Amino acid sequence: MERGMQGRIEAPVGRRTLVQSDKTQAQPAHKAIRVAADGSAVIEGRKCVDCGAVVADATMACRACGSRTPLEAVRAGPGGKVFSWSVIHRSYPGIPVPFVSAIVDLDGGLTLKGTLRGIAPEAVHPDLAVEAVIDDAGGILDKEGRPYVGFHFVPKGVGQ
Numbered sequence: 515m516e517r518g519m520q521g522r523i524e525a526p527v528g529r530r531t532l533v534q535s536d537k538t539q540a541q542p543a544h545k546a547i548r549v550a551a552d553g554s555a556v557i558e559g560r561k562c563v564d565c566g567a568v569v570a571d572a573t574m575a576c577r578a579c580g581s582r583t584p585l586e587a588v589r590a591g592p593g594g595k596v597f598s599w600s601v602i603h604r605s606y607p608g609i610p611v612p613f614v615s616a617i618v619d620l621d622g623g624l625t626l627k628g629t630l631r632g633i634a635p636e637a638v639h640p641d642l643a644v645e646a647v648i649d650d651a652g653g654i655l656d657k658e659g660r661p662y663v664g665f666h667f668v669p670k671g672v673g674q
């Protein structure tokens with residue numbers, strides 16, 4: 515974490531640096547994202563110690579086996595493989611189309627849906643190796659001016 519000009523903090527977030535002011539704390543845009551006080555972020559799942567199922571959020575009981583043993587935090591990704599995907603042509607303001615919405619099985623057992631960038635839609639295939647990249651959720655801010663931390667996927671080795 516480095517202090518830059520005018521009291522702003524520059525903190526590494528995945529491969530990017532998220533810039534936030536001293537008075538704003540980045541907010542996770544997804545329940546599987548954990549943001550530390552320094553602005554760094556990771557993707558974390560909750561794992562059932564009895565059956566090994568991994569989900570994005572803590573629940574009172576495991577959805578797979580019904581165990582009430584508290585779920586434990588596990589790091590997920592950044593690597594993973596495409597399980598399924600759709601090519602989205604429906605546009606909304608500020609979002610160029612088409613884009614690929616993918617279901618990805620991350621290393622660590624967590625499965626997430628997210629946008630897959632850096633590849634032509636017709637080149638996507640099952641088990642395509644990808645990486646999750648922590649991002650700034652398109653630069654949007656909440657009503658208090660706090661930035662969001664999101665994620666997207668890219669083919670492995672492509673970069674951001």
Ligand SMILES: [Zn+2]
Pocket residue numbers: 562563564565566567576577578579580581
């Ligand atoms: Zn379970």
